[in-house]
Amino acid sequence: MIGGALALAAGAALFAIAVGAVLPVRQRVVWVGLFTALCAGAGGVAAAAVLAGGNTFTADFPDLFPLGGVRIEFDALSAIFVLATAVVAVPAAIYGIGYSARGPSSRPAQVAWPLLVWGVMMVPAAGNVTGLIAFWELMALSSFVLVLAEHHHNPEARTAAQWYASMTHLSLLTIVLALAVLAHQAGGDSFTAIRAGTDHIGPTTATVVFLLSLVGFGAKAGVAPLHVWLPRAHPEAPSHVSALMSGAMVALGVYGLIRVGWDLLGGGPTWWGATVLAVGLVSAMFGILHALISSDLKRLLAYSTTENMGLVFIGVGAAGMFASSGNQPLASVALAASMLLVVNHAAFKGLLFLGAGSILSATGTRDLDRLGGLARRMPVTAATFAVGSLAIAALPPLNGFVSEWLLLQSLVHSLPSNAAVVAVAMPVAVAVVALTGGLAAATFVKAFGTTFLALPRTVEADQAHESPRTMQIGLIALAGVCVALALAPTALAAPLQRVSLAVGGLADGRPIHTNGVYLQLSGIEAGLSPLLLATGLAVMMVAVLVVVRRGRLRRTVRDIPAWGCGRTVQTARMEYTATSFAEPLQRVFDDVLHPEIDIDVDHRTESRHYVQAIRYRMHIRDGFEHRLYLPVLSVVRRWGDGARRVQNGSIHRYLAYSLITLIVVLVVSR
Amino acid sequence: MLKLLRKIVQTGRVTGTVPLDAGPRPSLLLNAAHPLRGSVQIRQVDAGSCNGCETEFAAAFGPVYDVERFGVRLVASPRHADALVVTGPVTRNMAVPLVKTFEATPGPKLVIALGDCARDCGVFAGGYGVAGSVADVVPVDVEIPGCPPTPDDIVASLRRVVGR
Numbered sequence: 001m002i003g004g005a006l007a008l009a010a011g012a013a014l015f016a017i018a019v020g021a022v023l024p025v026r027q028r029v030v031w032v033g034l035f036t037a038l039c040a041g042a043g044g045v046a047a048a049a050v051l052a053g054g055n056t057f058t059a060d061f062p063d064l065f066p067l068g069g070v071r072i073e074f075d076a077l078s079a080i081f082v083l084a085t086a087v088v089a090v091p092a093a094i095y096g097i098g099y100s101a102r103g104p105s106s107r108p109a110q111v112a113w114p115l116l117v118w119g120v121m122m123v124p125a126a127g128n129v130t131g132l133i134a135f136w137e138l139m140a141l142s143s144f145v146l147v148l149a150e151h152h153h154n155p156e157a158r159t160a161a162q163w164y165a166s167m168t169h170l171s172l173l174t175i176v177l178a179l180a181v182l183a184h185q186a187g188g189d190s191f192t193a194i195r196a197g198t199d200h201i202g203p204t205t206a207t208v209v210f211l212l213s214l215v216g217f218g219a220k221a222g223v224a225p226l227h228v229w230l231p232r233a234h235p236e237a238p239s240h241v242s243a244l245m246s247g248a249m250v251a252l253g254v255y256g257l258i259r260v261g262w263d264l265l266g267g268g269p270t271w272w273g274a275t276v277l278a279v280g281l282v283s284a285m286f287g288i289l290h291a292l293i294s295s296d297l298k299r300l301l302a303y304s305t306t307e308n309m310g311l312v313f314i315g316v317g318a319a320g321m322f323a324s325s326g327n328q329p330l331a332s333v334a335l336a337a338s339m340l341l342v343v344n345h346a347a348f349k350g351l352l353f354l355g356a357g358s359i360l361s362a363t364g365t366r367d368l369d370r371l372g373g374l375a376r377r378m379p380v381t382a383a384t385f386a387v388g389s390l391a392i393a394a395l396p397p398l399n400g401f402v403s404e405w406l407l408l409q410s411l412v413h414s415l416p417s418n419a420a421v422v423a424v425a426m427p428v429a430v431a432v433v434a435l436t437g438g439l440a441a442a443t444f445v446k447a448f449g450t451t452f453l454a455l456p457r458t459v460e461a462d463q464a465h466e467s468p469r470t471m472q473i474g475l476i477a478l479a480g481v482c483v484a485l486a487l488a489p490t491a492l493a494a495p496l497q498r499v500s501l502a503v504g505g506l507a508d509g510r511p512i513h514t515n516g517v518y519l520q521l522s523g524i525e526a527g528l529s530p531l532l533l534a535t536g537l538a539v540m541m542v543a544v545l546v547v548v549r550r551g552r553l554r555r556t557v558r559d560i561p562a563w564g565c566g567r568t569v570q571t572a573r574m575e576y577t578a579t580s581f582a583e584p585l586q587r588v589f590d591d592v593l594h595p596e597i598d599i600d601v602d603h604r605t606e607s608r609h610y611v612q613a614i615r616y617r618m619h620i621r622d623g624f625e626h627r628l629y630l631p632v633l634s635v636v637r638r639w640g641d642g643a644r645r646v647q648n649g650s651i652h653r654y655l656a657y658s659l660i661t662l663i664v665v666l667v668v669s670r
Numbered sequence: 671m672l673k674l675l676r677k678i679v680q681t682g683r684v685t686g687t688v689p690l691d692a693g694p695r696p697s698l699l700l701n702a703a704h705p706l707r708g709s710v711q712i713r714q715v716d717a718g719s720c721n722g723c724e725t726e727f728a729a730a731f732g733p734v735y736d737v738e739r740f741g742v743r744l745v746a747s748p749r750h751a752d753a754l755v756v757t758g759p760v761t762r763n764m765a766v767p768l769v770k771t772f773e774a775t776p777g778p779k780l781v782i783a784l785g786d787c788a789r790d791c792g793v794f795a796g797g798y799g800v801a802g803s804v805a806d807v808v809p810v811d812v813e814i815p816g817c818p819p820t821p822d823d824i825v826a827s828l829r830r831v832v833g834r
């Protein structure tokens with residue numbers, strides 16, 4: 001069954017690639033979309049089978065490459081990531097049919113898309129070093145092609161692709177190094193052999209491997225300070241691709257870290273977990289602050305991905321710290337929280353990116369300050385985007401709330417701890433998680449409000465129309481997944497237990513007990529019933545509505561326009577914009593964000609006391625990029641310029657070099 | 671700091687008492703069952719006054735006259751207001767905003783015309799920029815005469831309106 005589903009996934013991907021390469025453009029987008037969806041669906045079925053049945057699937061393809069074969073090892077940890085991929089990839093592929101018809105329908109883009117989906121699904125399924133690296137590179141290259149898909153009418157895509165290519169190859173380089181050292185020391189290429197051989201690995205080697213993989217996988221996960229590619233590449237990629245990249249691909253960074261650090265190496269000292277936790281804390285705060293001030297919708301979503309991956313890292317790091325300090329049950333809960341967050345994030349971030357894509361293709365802009373009033377013009381997009389916003393802001397009753405609740409529970413209950421690091425780190429972590437939750441709510445109030453409410457700010461927004469049917473199907477499907485995950489996270493209790501058992505070095509046991517309605521945590525006096533919570537909220541809302549309606553009936557109601565200080569003319573230019581909405585919070589965090597503000601005042605020629613025009617410009621740079629990357633880049637550039645003096649393209653000079661070399665060789669070897 | 675404290679102690683209480691029957695009597699006295707009785711939130715609208723009325727009106731809310739102790743309060747938006755205090759003749763530019771402000775005020779509401787200009791355009795009657803008195807633009811419930819009315823007059827009139 002599992003093998004069959006995986007084979008079907010591979011077959012569907014191959015078929016989609018073939019039709020993407022040969023069919024004419026109209027049929028191409030349809031068939032590629034359908035077969036990519038089939039591929040992702042089959043992968044999802046395989047993952048569900050592993051999570052439900054609890055058995056592991058393995059297969060060997062020893063002669064696939066000249067230097068080494070590929071081994072497939074599909075356990076519960078792989079399955080939860082494949083499930084997350086399928087959750088976003090199936091709707092994204094169907095959505096892609098409608099989206100590509102108006103945008104990235106070229107052959108390279110349509111071939112790369114099924115490749116990317118298949119690659120993302122196969123990375124966690126790989127059971128040996130060669131396989132992991134092969135699929136990893138497949139994923140990296142196909143996504144690179146897709147980032148470039150729209151570069152003809154969007155020059156920004158080129159810089160984005162450069163950043164993406166460099167960061168992704170930095171990531172690949174460190175991962176290859178880490179895995180090569182690991183495989184060499186453990187004396188085997190397959191994960192089983194490495195696990196068996198961990199005894200031969202000394203603590204120093206283990207530390208080196210762990211740190212290398214933290215850099216490599218962290219860069220993929222987009223955690224600070226390795227996130228720089230993310231807010232560039234995700235906005236430029238076609239939206240269904242961004243959905244997959246943000247929802248599933250970055251999560252593979254987390255997968256890799258858990259797999260190498262706590263499965264293959266079997267865990268390490270407390271500071272491993274503490275480092276991961278610290279990276280998570282910085283990323284969560286940094287990501288959400290930049291999301292808050294961003295007025296480009298897709299950039300905002302990309303920064304929020306950094307934030308969410310930060311939260312996942314917090315969970316993983318906390319689990320690592322608990323495991324090292326001997327609190328296995330709590331480690332299971334923390335791990336379960338981060339895995340649930342991965343699945344939830346795939347659903348809601350996928351949904352939000354698809355929504356952003358709808359808006360982009362309807363209005364041609366991602367700039368929040370140029371949108372507005374879309375709720376009436378694009379009702380399906382608006383409703384589904386609202387679901388996604390509620391979910392990502394971790395508000396009950398949607399799915400983001402459940403994972404955030406689990407995460408906070410695991411962090412809070414660590415407090416009577418005997419390990420000093422844990423006792424210091426956890427309160428900080430709780431504070432950061434709480435603060436990011438609040439800022440995320442503000443961010444998505446801004447994103448939803450300025451896009452969908454009030455009056456349209458531009459002609460483009462005014463003339464927007466709802467997206468084609470296929471795109472709506474994708475949006476509704478993902479909104480449905482969010483609601484389902486919100487109402488019945490209990491269904492994931494048993495799978496999460498299997499995941500925690502699969503990661504021997506991190507946790508063992510049963511993080512969540514459930515009777516179908518209640519979630520009960522192991523070792524913690526805490527329970528939650530998402531279903532009852534949602535029902536209660538729904539009942540309360542209906543009650544309030546009824547009361548308000550009845551009150552309205554008894555009173556006389558006047559309908560008058562909104563109060564605008566008695567102005568005779570009111571235009572959409574006077575609306576609260578995204579920038580102005582974020583301004584008060586941005587001021588609070590001025591010391592961190594360092595905005596650059598320019599005010600130019602032009603006076604009239606007759607008198608200095610009369611102002612002709614005022615120009616206000618505010619720009620907030622990415623602090624890490626500005627202070628960490630640009631100095632390094634400028635050094636590299638200086639070296640490059642130096643090298644150019646030696647290699648200046650003159651054939652005469654090259655001939656002279658050859659001559660001198662020849663003479664030197666002759667003299668030396670005489 | 672010490673200087674300030676000494677000043678406070680030396681000055682003592684400055685708030686005076688204003689008899690209910692001082693000044694001219696406004697036409698309206700809210701009956702005991704009126705929903706606004708006891709507490710009236712006011713939004714002030716300058717429809718084109720010379721600012722004399724505003725100065726006196728502001729003084730009524732200062733520490734000496736302190737009309738707030740009688741349940742009269744100033745608010746920043748007509749959405750929060752029970753009553754509009756309109757000063758000055760209604761100029762042509764302010765006619766539409768005044769109507770809009772009146773519409774934006776939730777009922778039950780009162781319009782109080784403060785000063786002679788508000789009542790009958792005063793010295794500005796017939797000016798080219800004057801649209802008319804307040805009553806020409808919105809229905810007026812209470813008039814407070816004077817050019818400008820003294821704070822005593824204002825406090826007494828407002829007290830009769832709130833009934834405290």
Ligand code: SF4
Pocket residue numbers: 718719720721722723757758759784785786787788792793816817818819
């Ligand atoms: S009534 Fe007198 S003080 Fe008041 S606005 Fe008119 S002129 Fe000025």
